[in-house]
Structure formats: C-alpha cells, structure tokens
Amino acid sequence: MFASALRSRWTALAAILAGLMVSGGVVWEASYSAFSATTTSPTSNWSSGTVALSDDDSNTALFTASNLKPGSTGTKCIAVTSTGSLPSTVKLYGTGAATTNALSTYVNLTITQGTGGTFAGGCAGFTPLGTGSSVYSGTLAGFASTATGFASGLGTWAPTGSGSETRVFQLSYTLDPAVPNSAQAGTAALGFTWEAQNS
Amino acid sequence: MPVDDGVPRTLLRLAARAALACLGSMVVWAILPLALGWQPTVVMTGSMRPSIQPGDVVVTRGVPAAALRVHQVVLVPDPDHAGRLRLHRLDRIGTGGRLVLRGDANQSADSSTVRADDVRGVGVLRVPLVGSPAQAVRTGDWRRAAALVAGLLLLVGLAYGGTPGDPGDRSSGPPRSAGGTRRRQLVLRRTAIVAVLTPVLTVAVTPGFASFGVSAANAGSRFTAATSFYPYRDAVLADTPVLYWRLGEASGTAAANTATTGPAGTYYSSPTLGQSSALTSEVVNKSISTTASGAVTASTAVIPSTQFTIEAWVKTTSAAGGRVFGFGSGSTTTTSTTVDRQLYLSPTGKAVAGLRNVTLVKTVATSPLSYNDGHWHYLATTYDGTTLRLYVDGTQVATTTTTAATPFSGYWRAGLENLSSWPTPPSGTTYAGGLDELAVYATALTATRIAAHYTAATS
Numbered sequence: 001m002f003a004s005a006l007r008s009r010w011t012a013l014a015a016i017l018a019g020l021m022v023s024g025g026v027v028w029e030a031s032y033s034a035f036s037a038t039t040t041s042p043t044s045n046w047s048s049g050t051v052a053l054s055d056d057d058s059n060t061a062l063f064t065a066s067n068l069k070p071g072s073t074g075t076k077c078i079a080v081t082s083t084g085s086l087p088s089t090v091k092l093y094g095t096g097a098a099t100t101n102a103l104s105t106y107v108n109l110t111i112t113q114g115t116g117g118t119f120a121g122g123c124a125g126f127t128p129l130g131t132g133s134s135v136y137s138g139t140l141a142g143f144a145s146t147a148t149g150f151a152s153g154l155g156t157w158a159p160t161g162s163g164s165e166t167r168v169f170q171l172s173y174t175l176d177p178a179v180p181n182s183a184q185a186g187t188a189a190l191g192f193t194w195e196a197q198n199s
Numbered sequence: 200m201p202v203d204d205g206v207p208r209t210l211l212r213l214a215a216r217a218a219l220a221c222l223g224s225m226v227v228w229a230i231l232p233l234a235l236g237w238q239p240t241v242v243m244t245g246s247m248r249p250s251i252q253p254g255d256v257v258v259t260r261g262v263p264a265a266a267l268r269v270h271q272v273v274l275v276p277d278p279d280h281a282g283r284l285r286l287h288r289l290d291r292i293g294t295g296g297r298l299v300l301r302g303d304a305n306q307s308a309d310s311s312t313v314r315a316d317d318v319r320g321v322g323v324l325r326v327p328l329v330g331s332p333a334q335a336v337r338t339g340d341w342r343r344a345a346a347l348v349a350g351l352l353l354l355v356g357l358a359y360g361g362t363p364g365d366p367g368d369r370s371s372g373p374p375r376s377a378g379g380t381r382r383r384q385l386v387l388r389r390t391a392i393v394a395v396l397t398p399v400l401t402v403a404v405t406p407g408f409a410s411f412g413v414s415a416a417n418a419g420s421r422f423t424a425a426t427s428f429y430p431y432r433d434a435v436l437a438d439t440p441v442l443y444w445r446l447g448e449a450s451g452t453a454a455a456n457t458a459t460t461g462p463a464g465t466y467y468s469s470p471t472l473g474q475s476s477a478l479t480s481e482v483v484n485k486s487i488s489t490t491a492s493g494a495v496t497a498s499t500a501v502i503p504s505t506q507f508t509i510e511a512w513v514k515t516t517s518a519a520g521g522r523v524f525g526f527g528s529g530s531t532t533t534t535s536t537t538v539d540r541q542l543y544l545s546p547t548g549k550a551v552a553g554l555r556n557v558t559l560v561k562t563v564a565t566s567p568l569s570y571n572d573g574h575w576h577y578l579a580t581t582y583d584g585t586t587l588r589l590y591v592d593g594t595q596v597a598t599t600t601t602t603a604a605t606p607f608s609g610y611w612r613a614g615l616e617n618l619s620s621w622p623t624p625p626s627g628t629t630y631a632g633g634l635d636e637l638a639v640y641a642t643a644l645t646a647t648r649i650a651a652h653y654t655a656a657t658s
Contacts, residue, residue, distance in 0.1 A: 011213060012213065012216060015213040015214070015216045015217040015220070016216055016217060016220040017220075018217050018220075019216070019217035019218060019219065019220030019221035019222075019223075019224065020220050020221065020224045022217070022221045023220070023221040023222070023224040023225045023228065024224070024228075026221075026225065026327060027225060027228045027324060027325070027326050027327075051246075051413050052413055053413045053414065053415045054415050055415040055417065057417050061417065061418065061419040061420045061421065062417050062420045063420040063421065063422060064419075064420070064421050065421070065422050065423065066421075066423040067423070067425045067658075068422060068423060068424045068425055069424075069425050069428050069429075069480065069481060069482055069483075070428050070429075070481075070482065070483045071482035071483035072482055073482075078417060080415050084413075086244070095416070095418065096418065096419075101424070103422060103424050104422075107422055140422070149278075149279070149310055149311045150278075150279040150310055150311055151278060151279040151280070151281075151311060173422065175422075175424070177483040179424075179428065181428060183424055183428075184424055184425065184426055184427060184428055185423075185424055185425070185426045186423075186424040187421065187422065187423050187424070188421070188422040189419070189420065189421050189422075190420050191416060191417060191418035191419060191420065192416070192417045192418075192420065193310070193414050193415070193416040193417070193418075194414065194415045194416075195310055195413070195414040195415075196413050196414075196415075197279060197280075198244055198246070
C-alpha cells in the first residue's frame with residue numbers, strides 16, 4: 001500500500017513542489033546572509049589561505065638615507081614571500097611619493113629580482129634571476145609616477161600557489177653625480193608596496 | 200516485485216525529482232532576473248568568503264551612484280585587470296568620492312579604488328552553487344566540470360530513468376506493452392533537461408572575480424640631500440683662494456682652476472688621474488697619483504703675495520720624502536733655480552713648511568710626527584708676515600717666526616722640485632704619492648678656517 005501511494009502522481013508533484021520551495025528558501029537565505037542591509041562589516045576570514053604575501057622588513061623602511069651627495073649610493077635587499085594557495089601575480093608599486101627641490105628626479109633607482117639575501121642580513125648572497133631580473137631602472141620620480149597601483153605595477157612574479165615561494169628584491173639608489181645645486185637640502189619620500197592578486 | 204525493493208527505489212526517485220526541481224528552479228532564479236535587466240554573475244574566486252562562495256551565482260541590480268551604501272556588495276569592472284569584473288563589498292567611500300572595496304576574506308581593502316559611476320550593480324540575489332559548472336569550465340577544471348555534468352546525468356537518470364518496462368515510473372502509466380514508446384519519451388525528456396541545464400549552467404552567466412589582494416608594504420623610505428653637495432669645495436671657495444686645483448680630471452693634461460682668479464694647471468710626466476678622493480664628503484671627487492711619475496705645474500707665472508696660505512692633501516708611503524706643493528722659478532719639466540714657499544715631506548715622512556727670509560735663509564717649521572703612513576693627510580701652511588705655521592689634519596703642529604724675502608715671479612707646482620739646499624730635504628726631486636685639493640690663498644687663514652676645511656672633508 002505504502003509503495004503504491006509513493007508511486008502516485010500527487011506524491012511526485014509534491015516532491016517537485018518541495019524541491020521548488022527548498023530552492024526558494026535556499027536562495028532567500030543565501031541572499032539575505034550575503035546582502036542584508038543590516039550586514040555588519042564582515043569579520044576577516046583570511047586564515048582560509050587563498051592569497052598571502054609577506055616580507056621580512058620588520059616594519060623598517062628600506063632607506064633612510066641622509067646627507068646625500070652626488071654619487072652617494074646605497075643598496076638593500078628585501079625578501080617577499082608568497083604563501084597563498086591560489087595562483088597569483090605580484091606587482092610592485094610606489095606609494096606616498098613626495099619630494100622637495102625635485103630631489104626625486106636625481107635619485108636613480110635600480111630594482112633587481114633574484115634569490116638570496118635578506119632585509120636584516122643584507123645582499124650578500126643575492127643572485128639575480130638568469131633572465132628577466134630587471135624590475136626597474138630609472139629615477140625615483142619615474143618609478144613613483146609609473147607604478148602607482150596594482151594595474152600599473154612592475155614585475156613578472158607569478159607564484160603558483162602550490163607552496164611557499166620567496167623572491168628577493170634588491171633595491172639600489174645613486175644620487176646622480178650631475179645633480180645640480182638646486183637639489184641641495186632636498187628630500188624624497190616613497191613607500192614600496194608589493195601586492196599579490198589571484199590571477 | 201518485492202515491496203522492500205520497490206520502496207527505496209521509489210523514494211530515491213522522488214528525492215531525485217525533488218532535487219532536480221530544486222536545482223532547476225535555482226537555475227531559474229539565476230537566469231530569470233535577466234528579464235528585469237539584472238545581471239547574474241558566477242563567482243569565480245573566494246575572496247568574499249564566507250558570505251559568498253566560488254560557484255555561487257550572484258544577481259546584481261543596477262542602481263544610481265547616489266543609492267550606494269557602505270556594506271553593499273557591488274559588481275564593478277576590475278580596476279587592476281582589464282576585462283574582468285570584480286565582486287566586492289563597499290568598505291567605505293574614500294577621497295574624491297571614490298569607492299574603496301574589500302573582499303570579506305581579504306586582510307585589507309583593495310588598493311585600487313573605483314568610481315561610483317562604474318558600479319555595474321548591487322548584489323540582490325545569491326543563488327548558491329548553481330554556477331559551479333560554469334566556474335569549473337572557465338577555470339579550465341575539466342575534470343570537475345565533467346564530474347558535475349555526470350552528476351547531473353545521474354540525477355536525471357534516477358529521477359526519470361528506470362529499466363524499460365519497470366512499472367514503477369508512474370502508478371497510472373502506460374501498460375507494459377507500450378514500453379518502447381515510453382523509453383523514447385524518457386530519453387527525450389532526459390536529453391532535453393540536460394541540454395537545457397548544461398549550457399545554462401556553464402556559459403550563460405558572466406564570471407565575476409572576487410579578487411584576493413594582499414600587500415607586503417615597505418613604507419617610509421626617505422632620501423635627504425645634503426645641505427651642501429660639495430662642502431669642502433664650498434669651504435675653500437669661501438676663503439677666496441687665488442689658486443684651487445681640485446685634480447678631479449679623468450683624462451687629459453689640463454688641471455682646472457676652480458678659483459675665480461689664478462692660473463690653471465697642467466699635468467705632465469703622466470700622473471695617474473681619476474684616483475679616489477681624499478675627501479670622504481665628496482664621493483664623486485677624484486685625486487691624482489704621482490707614485491709612478493707626474494707633476495702639476497701652473498700654466499702662467501704670478502708674483503705671490505707676502506702673506507699666504509698653501510694647502511694640499513697627500514697620501515704616501517715614500518721613505519724618500521718629496522716636494523708636495525710650492526713656488527719656484529721653473530715652469531717646465533725641469534727643476535727651478537730659485538724656490539720659496541714650500542710644503543714638503545722629509546725622508547722620515549715629517550711635514551715641513553719652508554720660507555726664505557729677507558737674507559734668503561731657508562726657515563722651516565717641521566712636524567714632530569711622520570705622515571708617510573699610506574693615509575690621506577691634510578697639510579697647510581700659513582704666513583701672516585711674522586709667523587710661519589704648519590697645520591696637519593686641521594691642527595697646528597709647528598710654528599716659527601721669520602721675515603719673508605721679496606716675492607719673485609714664478610710658478611706654483613706640485614711634485615718635481617730640487618730642495619737639496621733646504622733643511623731635511625727630500626732625497627730626490629719627485630714626490631711619489633697621492634695628491635688632491637691644492638689651493639693657495641693671498642692671506643694667512645686662521646686656525647679656525649684651517650680646521651673648518653679639514654672638517655668639511657669628512658662631513
């Protein structure tokens with residue numbers, strides 16, 4: 001009896017109706033939880049992996065160079081590590097650029113990517129990539145105006161997301177030996193940001 | 200047919216039909232809003248987790264820019280990837296009215312802002328999971344896409360399948376003898392469902408990327424230029440020298456005079472040019488070396504003043520001594536017949552300042568210490584009309600009182616000179632070592648200025 005009741009057309013219709021109602025409920029619930037106007041600022045859930053990027057600078061600026069004279073140089077290395085689980089691309093760009101006496105147009109900047117070297121330990125052991133090691137070569141002002149965000153950022157690094165990958169960036173500056181006296185006492189400020197976005 | 204076999208199968212069939220109905224209507228939920236001009240979007244990535252999962256279809260509705268509210272989920276053209284759409288939550292409205300977005304699962308807000316006018320729509324419906332096949336296809340995950348389609352086929356099979364002639368499909372279905380026709384109907388129905396659902400699920404909706412973005416920032420690099428790029432040069436020029444040879448040339452035979460007056464110099468006997476500077480404060484400055492050979496002589500003759508200051512930087516390990524810088528009658532590669540106003544090193548490396556008095560007696564002030572140690576040293580001698588002083592490295596080290604002979608016309612020269620008639624003379628006529636920053640003044644500089652010159656070399 002039970003078996004034949006189950007086989008009735010009404011039962012089948014009821015099953016379909018139940019399915020429709022469930023779908024409506026699911027969509028409503030899903031929409032409400034995602035878009036409700038009362039949704040508060042969501043809590044961060046970034047432990048779930050995805051894209052992760054860190055560096056070894058311990059929140060210390062790469063360069064704090066003072067009393068620069070024509071020909072003054074400096075070199076620093078910074079190791080950037082991707083631990084994300086998604087394939088991503090990493091771009092380097094400048095933030096917070098500022099200058100006085102046009103000094104940034106006379107600071108030549110070279111950025112090279114490779115392996116070896118750390119922020120704290122210096123560039124001993126730094127080896128540029130065999131090909132495509134040059135990330136930037138030009139003035140500080142040029143860098144700041146060219147690479148302003150992820151879309152215009154520099155670099156070709158594309159972590160696969162299959163494990164931790166570290167790339168070391170060597171940054172070198174030289175105050176142009178031909179810098180005019182008008183740049184004396186000038187200043188230039190810049191932040192360097194590496195940003196990873198899933199590709 | 201035993202009941203205990205038919206009931207589970209029938210229950211399964213009903214459950215499958217319910218699931219299929221649920222799935223089908225969810226697809227309708229995802230697609231139907233197109234009729235209203237709303238845009239369904241398959242979520243491709245997980246940066247809006249946990250509220251929106253990859254594989255969800257999110258339906259957005261266009262709203263005027265003024266109607267945007269913080270915490271709404273918005274669909275915008277990806278500012279960082281041309282041709283992509285980005286589905287993120289409106290975090291705040293930033294400077295210039297630009298929208299700052301953020302993925303719920305991102306540590307921080309997106310670095311790139313977007314214009315309010317660029318917002319394609321605001322999320323209104325989320326249809327879970329129905330975009331999974333589309334997501335799989337678009338990400339090239341063919342194995343998963345095939346599995347999902349196979350799952351769909353299985354579900355359809357369970358709901359409308361059954362062995363031909365199975366009476367259990369419908370209680371009031373056609374009799375067993377019509378099984379062939381029913382089978383064709385079933386196949387048609389199955390095919391129709393799969394044919395409609397599959398493309399809808401895989402391609403009909405545009406993908407939206409909930410981009411993961413994370414930054415490693417190094418802020419606050421700061422470069423500050425010196426208040427003076429050439430502090431030593433400026434210190435020298437401040438005292439108005441009558442000759443200032445910086446010896447910074449990289450090639451050629453001309454030694455430029457940086458003072459506004461006085462003779463230029465000429466390199467001869469091939470000193471080695473372009474050596475690293477005596478001045479740590481001026482990185483690009485250069486020096487010369489006469490270790491192998493070489494001297495620098497004035498191109499024109501002058502009559503020096505009675506009062507004077509002579510200064511030079513030397514670096515030598517010579518045990519022969521040598522004339523560093525001074526005045527003489529000779530202008531060429533030969534030594535002079537008459538010399539006066541000398542800075543030289545004795546064979547033991549002591550610094551000597553020399554001046555002839557009115558009776559042409561050679562008077563000297565000699566340092567107590569030796570300086571032929573291979574390091575740069577700053578030698579200076581001043582004569583104010585009564586006292587001849589010798590300074591080494593900015594400090595007075597010897598002094599003597601003397602008159603001065605009447606000046607004669609001659610040439611300033613560094614290196615090469617015959618001082619054999621002077622006290623503790625060099626053993627030869629050459630100076631072998633580094634030379635830099637030669638200067639002559641028509642006044643006796645004060646000890647303060649001499650010290651200032653030395654300080655400016657290292658600041």
